[in-house]
Structure formats: structure tokens, C-alpha cells
Amino acid sequence: MARKRPATMADIAQVAGVSRTTVSFVLNDRTDVMIPAATRDRVQKVAAGLGYRRNAAARALATQSSGLLGLVTEIVTSPFAADVIRGAQQRAWEQERFLLIAPSEDEHAMDALAIEKLLEQRVEGILLAAAWHRAISVPDAAKDVPCVLVNCYDEKGEFPAVVPDEVTGGRRAAAALIDAGHERIGHITLTPGIPAQIGRLEGFRAELQESGLGLDDDLVCLGDATAESGYLAGRELLERADRPTAIFCGNDRIAMGLYDAAKDLGLSIPGDLSVVGFDDQEILAAYLRPKLTTVALPFAGMGAAGVSMLTSLTAGRPIQDARVLIDCPLRTRSSVGPVIP
Template sequence: MARKRPATMADIAHAAGVSRTTVSFVLNDRTDVMIPEATRDRVHRAAADLGYRRNAAAQALAKQSSGLFGLVTEIVTSPFAVDIIRGAQQHAWEQDRFLLIAPSEDEQALEPAAIEKLLEQRVDGLILAATWHRAIRVPEIVKDVPCVLVNCYDEEGVLPSVVPDEVAGGRRAARAFIEAGHTRIGHITLAEGIPAQVGRLAGFRTELAEAGIVLDDDLVRAGDATAESGYTEGRALLDRPDRPTAIFCGNDRIAMGLYDAAKELGLSIPEDLSVVGFDDQEILAAYLRPGLTTVALPFAEMGAVGVSMLTAMTAGSTIDDTHVVIDCPLRIRSSVGPVTP
């Protein structure tokens, strides 16, 4: 079966009994031209009846703007990518923009090939979104259009970026324990030196210190973001005769491993041990038993802010704050309780 020929403005003009120029004025929302409302309605009805679609390429050529933003992320490797996309796409729609998404599987640098494909589509700007907070190497071709980095920053510190407030997140975790009366508190960290590990530990330590609580370095154990490290380092902390009554985990997977260690030792959460995670990874945090109190990474909000910044840049506006830090809220569930006598 032959493909139906797309309807044209000439077809609409014939169906509505008006000139092609009138159709063009109506469909392009020209308010500076006096066209009776009844005529406008007739043109819109004819366009709908004929299934008319605007020629995006022709419009982009006329306006010197495609209305498209490109987003590159490790979409195939992380459960968090969908939240970045959701926040970015929703805000893009609100800005009358459409988001084109290209996946990257490179853990160290977002792939130039994916970026090049988006540039071939004449996107007005790019968002490069990492699924874990880090510095990235930015390909030279990124400089061809406005670009914003989300959940990452470039090694040269040139491009605007949106990142989570890791320090404030660490402080929120500490505050949850402080308010429950805990003073002997442990921490299982992420891999040493990455921004999330450094920021979360710094905020956690500072909040405790301001409450008069010293974080014992013997109760800080190095994890690697896996449940296995949560179990191993959790056992090391809980096997101590002077075990902590609360443990802050660098992420929710570590917390999951800690839950297993506590259960193996016959300890109840939160009666014998309070736990706070980080990430708010829904598939884990909400379904652990008891539900895990955790600090949420604001992926959707970071995506939305990235689009907002990019919209301003493509409009020629100056970005006053080129390094935006987004708050990480605490999600209270059931894993933190008061200290038992």
C-alpha cells in the first residue's frame, strides 16, 4: 500500500476556501494580520481533518532554531538515568522544546559519537548528564553549541553545571541520628576520593561536630558502593564490643548489605541499630524491611534545572550562577529509632 502523501498548506487552502497565504498566517499564529476568527477556525478544522503536520525542518530553517535539545547520558547502565530524563523532558515541554536522547556507555567520558549524532540533528543545545557525580572529559565538539553538564562538571571548569549538594546531604543524615539521640555513630563510605564520598563524609562529620559529637575514625569504614561491602564493613562494625548504635551508609546498596549483616547477628532495625542510606534508589529504599530512611539524590530536579539553564543560554542570556548546587532531601521511612537503654 502506497504511503499517503502528507497534507500541504495548499491542500488546506483548497479545503477551507482561502488563500495559501491566509493558511500560512493562521498556522503560524500571526496576530499582526487581520483575519476573522471564523476564518481561523475554518483553517484549523481543515488542517485537523487533513492530518496536517508542520514541517519542522522548514520551520527550523526559517527561525534558525530547531527547538530541539540533545541529552547524552549512560541511559543503559543506571537506574537513575530515567529520573534525569523525566525531569529534563517535562521542563523541556514546558519551554516548548523537545528532547532528543542519545545513550553513552562510557564511564569516563560521554561518547563523542553520541554527541555528534545529536549535532547532526541541529540541536540548539546539549545536556551531558552523568549517572554518578564526577568530573568528565568534554569532547571539543561540545563547544559548537551551548552546553550544560548535569550531575558532573568538566575538568577545565569552563562549562556550566548542575550537581547535588553532597555536603548538605551528609549533614541531613547526621541530623537524623542526632535527633534520635545517637552519639556512637559509624559510617561506611563510598570509594575514596570521588565527590560523593568526600562531600557526604565532610557534611556528616561537620553536623556531628556542631552537635558536640566526634566521629570516631575507627567507626569509619571504606566501602565501594556495593551491597557486599555494606555486609563486610557492617560486620566489622557490628562485631565490635563497643559497636555503634547508628550507621550512615554511603549509598542504599551499602545499606542493603548492612541490613543482611545486622540480621545475621540477630540485631533488629531500628530497635538495635539505626541506619540511613543515600540515593533513595526506589527499588531498594522503599522495599527494604523496615523501609530505609535515606537522603535522596535530586535527579529529576537537576534535569529540569539543566534545561532551564540551557534555555536561557540559547536565548542569549547570561548565566549568573554557572555552578548550581541542588539540595538533597531526607526521605524518612522506618530505619531510624531512638537509642535503647
């Protein structure tokens, strides 16, 4: 079966009984030309009936504006990818932009090839999104159009960035345990030196200090973001004679390992031990038993904020802050309870 020929402006003009120029003015929303409302309505109805689609490439050449934004990321297979893409895409739609997504193969430097492919599509700006909060190397090609970094930053500070407020997230974790009456609180960290580990511990320590409790460094154990490190550090903390009654875990996978350690030692959550995680990784936090109270990483919010910043830049409007912090809210579930004497 032969493929149906796409409808053209000439086809619409013939059916609607108007000139091709009139059709062009109507379909390109030219309000500076006097065309009767009835004529505009007739042209639009004929165009819809014929299944007319605008030629985006031709329109971009004519207007010097494609309406396209690019997203380069290595997180397309991560548990958080859908949230970043959903937030960015929704905000792009709201601002009458369309998002093109290109996967990156390089965890440490966003692929120059992916950026080049997006530039070939005449994108007006590019988002670079990382799976975990860190410094990245930005290819020179990204400087050809406005560029915003999401969940990452460049060490030279050349590009605006949207990142999670790790410090406030750490404070929220501490506050949840303090409010439940806990005074002896431990912490299993992420890999030392990364921004998330530094920020979360800083906020956690500051909240405990301001509450008058302080953080006992003997109750801080190093983890590496894995469930195995959560299990091993959990055993170390929970086998102490003066074990903590609550533990803040650097992420939800660490908390999963801690759950297993507590179970092996015959301790119940939250009866004997309260636990708070970080990330709100859906496949873990909502399905652990009991369900995990955790601090959420705002991936959708970061994606949306990145698009808003990029839209301002592509429109030639300056942005107020070169680095925007997005709030990390607490997700209260069932793993935190009061201290039992």
C-alpha cells in the same frame, strides 16, 4: 495498502477557501498579519481535520530555530535514568522545547559521536548527564552549541554544571540520627576520593561536630558502593564491644549489605541499630525490611534545572551561577529509631 499522502498547506487552503499564504500565516502563528479570527479558526479546524503536521526541518531552516535540545548520557540503563529524563523532558515541554536522547558508550568521556548525531539534527543546545557525580571529559564538538553538564562537571570549569548538594545531604543523614538520640554513630563510606564520598562525609562530620558529638574516626570504615562492602564493613563495626547504635551508609547498596550483617549477628533494625542510606534507589530503599530511611539524589530536579539553564543560554540570556547545587532531601521511612538502653 498505499500510504496516505501527508496533508499540505495547499490542501488546507483549498478546503478552507483561502490562499496558501493565509494558511502559512495562521499555522505559523503570525500575529503581525491582520487575519479575521473566524478565518484563523476555520484554517486551524481544517488543518486538524486533515491531520496536517508541520515540517519541522523546513520550519527550522526558515526560523533558524529547531526547538530541539539534546541529552547525551550513559545512564539509559541505570535505575535513575527515568528520573533524569522525566525531569528534563517535563521542563522542556513547559518551555516549548523537545528533547532528543542519545546514549553514550563511554563512562569517562561523553561520546563525540553521540554529540555529532545530535548536532546533525540541529539541536540548539546539549545536556551531558552522568550516572554518578564525577568530573568528565567534554568533547570539543559540545562547544558548537550551548552545553550544560548534569550530575557531573569538567575540571577546567568551562561548562555550567548542575550537581547534587552532597554536603547538605550528609548533614541531613547525621541530623536524622542525632534527632533520634544517637551519640555513637558510624559511617561506611563510598570509594575514597570521588565527589560523593568527599561531600557526604564532609557534611556528616560537620553536623556531628556542630551538635557537640564529633565523629569518631574509628567508626568510619571504607566501602566501595557495593552491598558486599556494606556487609564486610558492617561486620567490622558491629562486632566491636563498643559498637555504634547507628550507621550512615554511603549509598543504599551499602545499607543493604549492612542489613545482612546485622541480621547475621542477631541485631534488629531499628531496635538495636538505626540505619540511614543515600540515593533513595527505589528498587532497594522502599523494599528493604524495614524500609530504609535515606537521602534522595535529586535526579529529576537536576534534569529540570539543566534544561532551564540550557534554555536561558540558547536564548542568549546569561545564567547567574556556573555551578548549581540541587537539594538532597531526606526520605524518612522505618530504619531509624530511638536508642534503647
